[in-house]
Amino acid sequence: MFGTNTAIPGLAPGLVVRDPAAWRPASDLVADLDLLLNAAGKRWNAQPHAAAAMAWKAYTYWLALPAVLGFASARRVPLLTSTNVLTHFDDPRPLITLGLRADTPVAVLATDPLALSGLSHVRVVPDEDALLAELRRSLLDEHLTPLLNALHTRVRLGKRTLLGSLSSGVAYGVLRSADVLPGPSAETIARLHEALGVEDLIELVPGAAGKLDVQRKTCCLAFTLPTPKVCRGCCIKS
Template sequence: MFGTSTQLPGLAPDLTVTDRAGWAPTAHLANGALDDLLESARRRWNAQPHAAAALAWKAYTYWLALPAVLGWASARRVPLLTGQDVLMHFRDPRPLITIGMRQETPVAVLPSDPLALSGDSRIRVVADEPALLEELRRSLLDDHLDPMLDAIHRRVRLGKRTLLGSLSSGVAYGVLRSADVLPGSSAETIDTLLTALGIADLIELVPDRAGRLDVQRKTCCLAFTLPQPKVCKGCCIKP
């Protein structure tokens, strides 16, 4: 959907890492490697520590969540993006961080999916759609982002609601930007995903001037605190 084979800065080609030399599990972001991410954000935006952390989290969670969000929305196939299965490096100066998935990353599917009978060891068959959404939440939030969120919270004075607001808006934007190639109602897809993740109350879907759905946030990513202030579209802070 996003042309990953053209090597978008910040993503491994085709999302998967074939040679793991120089890559590390993103689980390290819950400890010492988080300092590298926050320092990269501080330099990029010349930001104060709390703003650098908020913007780093916003960028990281958007790209991280996309494979699971769009996998579920397009095919009911969910790559299980735990901190051990997602890899990272900081060698490329263009993006904040480069991430990719291990080739062995498990994918959860429904019993009706043809992959369920493939015999592939990476395929995990779950009972139904609620179980599939639970796997999405467990791998993405409980096993991956929650430990990272706690680590950020220990380093800077940032509320968890502020950070989770960026995850909520990132999931919504991911669906809306792919609406032309996704089946079903974008609003229903977003509501289902955000409810499963427990963050549905942090955004609202509103019509823009052309009548298309847009995201209205209830929290702020703190971009307005930068030396060159920015008020993002859909921010809860009005110019």
């Protein structure tokens, strides 16, 4: 979908982790938040709240991508609970690398050929609303919300600020793959945003060459880094 056959930094090659020996479940990040925050502090040499905001932005983008693109491209949603997702910090290119356990359940529609496969990890749901509900439950309720709450109590970051990065990450994931996805991107983004409850945190605006771009309503705090950065769709103007 990203126009490359090479590994994408941030996700395990092939997405599925066949040998999890060197990986840790994402649930460890909630139990030991220093795993994520220390890596972010070293990477960006930032104040704790800025490092946490940047870590959350990177983490939520890569985490949501398989479910976002699975729904957008094929109406198949891997259930990204914190126990199904594996992590490591060994690759210096991204902040963190994410992968899925080999037995991670995938939710599909009754009309999907996988629904008749008899595979134990395939979960059949009746319609697209139920599919989006599974996406929200696994990605947000059972994974990101506990992590968000842990971050919120550890550093001075508002939940709206953090959810703004989730909202923009979902939108960017769809827009960057728009050329190979079926249907209008804006409609797909709207459905995903509504399912996750983050529909009021970004706007889609005209971009280059007639394509859509993201305008955020919250800030990821990149402008506070030692080398300040104002993202293209930031609500804070340079």
